Amino acid sequence: MFDKIVIVGVGLIGGSFALALKQAGAARTVVGMGRSPGVLARAQELGIIDAVAQSPQEAMQGADLVLIAAPVAQTGPILATLLPWLEPHTILTDAGSTKSDVVAAARAVLGGRIAQFVPGHPIAGRESNGPDAALAGLYRGKKTVITALPENPAASVERVALAWRLCGAIIHRLTPEEHDKVFAAVSHLPHLLAYALVDDIAAKPHADLLFQYAASGFRDFTRIAGSSPEMWRDISMANRDALLVELDAYLAQLTKLRAMLAASDAAALEGVYANAQRARRNWIETIEAAEPRPAQESGN
Amino acid sequence: MFDKIVIVGVGLIGGSFALALKQAGAARTVVGMGRSPGVLARAQELGIIDAVAQSPQEAMQGADLVLIAAPVAQTGPILATLLPWLEPHTILTDAGSTKSDVVAAARAVLGGRIAQFVPGHPIAGRESNGPDAALAGLYRGKKTVITALPENPAASVERVALAWRLCGAIIHRLTPEEHDKVFAAVSHLPHLLAYALVDDIAAKPHADLLFQYAASGFRDFTRIAGSSPEMWRDISMANRDALLVELDAYLAQLTKLRAMLAASDAAALEGVYANAQRARRNWIETIEAAEPRPAQESGN
Numbered sequence: 001m002f003d004k005i006v007i008v009g010v011g012l013i014g015g016s017f018a019l020a021l022k023q024a025g026a027a028r029t030v031v032g033m034g035r036s037p038g039v040l041a042r043a044q045e046l047g048i049i050d051a052v053a054q055s056p057q058e059a060m061q062g063a064d065l066v067l068i069a070a071p072v073a074q075t076g077p078i079l080a081t082l083l084p085w086l087e088p089h090t091i092l093t094d095a096g097s098t099k100s101d102v103v104a105a106a107r108a109v110l111g112g113r114i115a116q117f118v119p120g121h122p123i124a125g126r127e128s129n130g131p132d133a134a135l136a137g138l139y140r141g142k143k144t145v146i147t148a149l150p151e152n153p154a155a156s157v158e159r160v161a162l163a164w165r166l167c168g169a170i171i172h173r174l175t176p177e178e179h180d181k182v183f184a185a186v187s188h189l190p191h192l193l194a195y196a197l198v199d200d201i202a203a204k205p206h207a208d209l210l211f212q213y214a215a216s217g218f219r220d221f222t223r224i225a226g227s228s229p230e231m232w233r234d235i236s237m238a239n240r241d242a243l244l245v246e247l248d249a250y251l252a253q254l255t256k257l258r259a260m261l262a263a264s265d266a267a268a269l270e271g272v273y274a275n276a277q278r279a280r281r282n283w284i285e286t287i288e289a290a291e292p293r294p295a296q297e298s299g300n
Numbered sequence: 301m302f303d304k305i306v307i308v309g310v311g312l313i314g315g316s317f318a319l320a321l322k323q324a325g326a327a328r329t330v331v332g333m334g335r336s337p338g339v340l341a342r343a344q345e346l347g348i349i350d351a352v353a354q355s356p357q358e359a360m361q362g363a364d365l366v367l368i369a370a371p372v373a374q375t376g377p378i379l380a381t382l383l384p385w386l387e388p389h390t391i392l393t394d395a396g397s398t399k400s401d402v403v404a405a406a407r408a409v410l411g412g413r414i415a416q417f418v419p420g421h422p423i424a425g426r427e428s429n430g431p432d433a434a435l436a437g438l439y440r441g442k443k444t445v446i447t448a449l450p451e452n453p454a455a456s457v458e459r460v461a462l463a464w465r466l467c468g469a470i471i472h473r474l475t476p477e478e479h480d481k482v483f484a485a486v487s488h489l490p491h492l493l494a495y496a497l498v499d500d501i502a503a504k505p506h507a508d509l510l511f512q513y514a515a516s517g518f519r520d521f522t523r524i525a526g527s528s529p530e531m532w533r534d535i536s537m538a539n540r541d542a543l544l545v546e547l548d549a550y551l552a553q554l555t556k557l558r559a560m561l562a563a564s565d566a567a568a569l570e571g572v573y574a575n576a577q578r579a580r581r582n583w584i585e586t587i588e589a590a591e592p593r594p595a596q597e598s599g600n
Binding site for chain 1: 423424425442443445472482483485486487489490491492493494495496497498499500501502503504507509510511513514515517518519520521522523524525526527528529530532533534536537540543544547548549550551553554555557558561562564566569570572573574575576577579580581583584586
């Protein structure tokens with residue numbers, strides 16, 4: 001049970017965390033902080049938070065747990081605002097999609113109090129944003145990665161893990177560096193590739209004709225290009241080095257496929273396609289076996 | 301009304317066409333042909349076809365309309381099998397995903413009787429294949445592109461258009477060359493990119509770790525990599541020239557984004573992301589306004 005939880009950023013991610021803990025009966029009071037008074041008022045109206053903090057001092061007084069759910073580049077400045085009022089028993093955590101940069105910013109700001117910051121990343125989301133998109137069930141059956149620091153007391157890491165488990169999440173542990181390499185490959189690169197394709201098509205003189213014939217395969221392939229450009233700019237910059245490694249590997253792969261195509265090497269191309277289809281099918285079967293709700297597959 | 305329809309290839313595409321025409325009361329008899337006796341027997345069991353043709357001669361006798369729904373590389377050989385029994389009033393059509401190569405093969409085989417072949421391409425599908433995947437409603441509200449030839453009598457083109465309209469499809473007209481350029485950009489390239497990404501990740505030494513953290517964004521991005529490798533090998537080869545043009549444009553685009561990332565040019569990267577998000581949103585709004593069922597958007 002948490003006596004007082006502070007959510008910095010009461011949108012989809014922070015709001016869903018608050019709703020889930022309330023539904024689990026695990027949060028006595030939830031206080032919101034954020035950039036926009038309108039968003040905070042809306043979150044209170046929706047019952048996501050019980051009160052809007054009038055100052056960082058008021059927010060931090062007696063707080064058990066503080067979740068920072070904001071674009072990753074804002075983590076350092078937010079921690080700097082909270083630090084003067086940080087009580088010794090308070091645990092800080094975050095929900096950022098990158099971890100090495102967040103940890104570096106936290107170390108720079110918190111210094112000797114870094115032990116109080118337990119970094120995390122819930123692997124869940126929706127295309128819509130803001131408090132109206134928040135759902136108590138958003139994290140149910142999803143992974144939350146905790147990238148604990150050597151300085152974190154085991155009890156603090158366990159408290160953060162408990163909060164996410166109460167949201168229905170399954171806890172995984174990685175180092176911040178492992179985390180960033182993994183997500184560069186399976187999340188950050190696909191986002192960049194999807195944005196790149198839509199921008200490429202939109203820039204063509206006959207873009208209107210092309211979009212007219214784009215069907216559900218294109219819709220799914222580019223769905224992640226509907227995500228927030230500001231958020232993904234921050235993620236791309238924060239995880240630049242790992243993303244460049246993955247992008248270069250993918251460019252090499254595309255260059256290899258281009259050569260197969262130019263040489264009309266149908267067998268080689270089919271080999272790549274078949275290997276990908278097989279790997280994807282194995283993956284889908286694994287997640288279908290592991291996750292409570294079935295993987296949805298539909299359309300062309 | 302069609303007196304006798306022949307379906308060559310009674311899988312998802314051919315089977316759905318047959319079911320839709322039967323449901324519309326527009327087909328008196330549907331006869332199936334194909335490579336696999338087991339598939340044909342199953343299609344008959346499912347009520348997709350009324351009979352299995354014992355020979356091309358029997359199939360073609362008195363046929364109004366013949367739909368070839370097979371991998372595009374088989375179009376020429378299939379037409380060669382049918383040609384000796386082709387009656388003057390029979391209209392031939394196809395459902396291939398590429399058109400220039402199909403038209404070239406049809407011209408080579410049919411010669412002076414090319415006027416009887418009206419090429420088409422229904423823009424619909426599912427990930428599952430075979431007669432069990434066939435649905436009477438597969439084409440409802442979807443586009444079918446007819447790439448009519450200068451030799452086709454207007455009445456024959458109108459007959460093919462009528463059949464697809466009876467399936468619920470909306471008819472569009474393009475030349476074979478326009479068709480192939482458009483679909484290289486919005487369909488063939490995304491398939492190649494999705495296969496390339498999954499194969500790239502599967503080949504890494506820590507592939508298991510990576511797949512473990514792949515979430516719904518990755519699932520949607522790579523859904524088309526679940527498609528038939530044989531079919532997409534044929535499509536890639538058949539539309540090689542147009543696909544190479546699109547692939548080169550995309551490689552140039554990725555190289556541009558790589559430079560932005562390497563230079564930490566956050567504003568330029570955000571510009572590309574924002575442009576893509578805007579273009580995609582406009583496109584989704586346009587299809588939502590035009591299509592009977594809403595575009596589904598969900599997940600992370």
